[in-house]
Amino acid sequence: MKHARALFGFSLIELVVVLGLLAITLTLAPMGLSKLYEKSDLDAYTQKALNRLTQCAQQAKQEQRTLSVQTDSNDEHHCALPQQGNVTIVLSQTAPIFYSDGTSNGASIGLQSHQETVSIRLNKLSSRPTLESKVKSQ
Numbered sequence: 840m841k842h843a844r845a846l847f848g849f850s851l852i853e854l855v856v857v858l859g860l861l862a863i864t865l866t867l868a869p870m871g872l873s874k875l876y877e878k879s880d881l882d883a884y885t886q887k888a889l890n891r892l893t894q895c896a897q898q899a900k901q902e903q904r905t906l907s908v909q910t911d912s913n914d915e916h917h918c919a920l921p922q923q924g925n926v927t928i929v930l931s932q933t934a935p936i937f938y939s940d941g942t943s944n945g946a947s948i949g950l951q952s953h954q955e956t957v958s959i960r961l962n963k964l965s966s967r968p969t970l971e972s973k974v975k976s977q
Contacts, residue, residue: 878952878954878955880923880924880925880926880952881926881950881952881954881955881957884923884924884926884950885950885957885959885970887923888920888928888948888950888959888968889959889968889970891918891920892908892918892920892935892948892959892961892968893967893968894918895908895918895937896937896941896943896961896966896967896968898918898937899918899937899938899939899941899966900937900939900940900941900966902939903939904916904939905936905937905938905939906918906936906937907934907935907936907937908920908930908934908935908936908937908946908948909930909934910922910928910930918937920948925952925953926950926951926952927950927951927952928948928949928950929948929949929950929951930946930948930949931946931947931948931949933946934946935947935948935961937961937966938966941965941966942963942964942965942966943961943962943963943966944961944963945960945961945962945963946960946961947959947960947961947971948960948968954975955973955974955975956973956974957970957972957973957974958970958971958972958973958974959971
């Protein structure tokens with residue numbers, strides 16, 4: 840007598856194949872997600888840095904004094920650009936300076952993560968910070 844095959848359910852082979860594919864997917868997913876989170880962190884911090892530099896320029900003009908940009912400084916003669924997570928701040932050889940007349944020294948600031956580097960340059964005449972370049976690391 841022949842056994843009738845059930846019309847529902849999965850065979851053991853089908854179950855093993857699906858579990859294998861699931862294991863591969865779960866192994867590769869965190870690598871892609873960590874890169875995505877890192878890029879998101881750099882983009883968010885770049886916007887935060889642009890906003891902070893604009894505030895520093897306005898503060899120098901309003902208070903009629905010169906402010907230089909430093910990282911994590913509480914000194915009244917410096918404008919603090921705080922460190923954040925996996926983003927590294929790289930100041931140029933001359934620190935960015937905002938003058939009381941609304942101008943700046945035109946220095947640049949680099950923001951680096953493991954995957955990308957962003958360069959922000961200050962306009963000498965208007966002190967306006969602009970995103971100069973974005974380079975992906977290899």
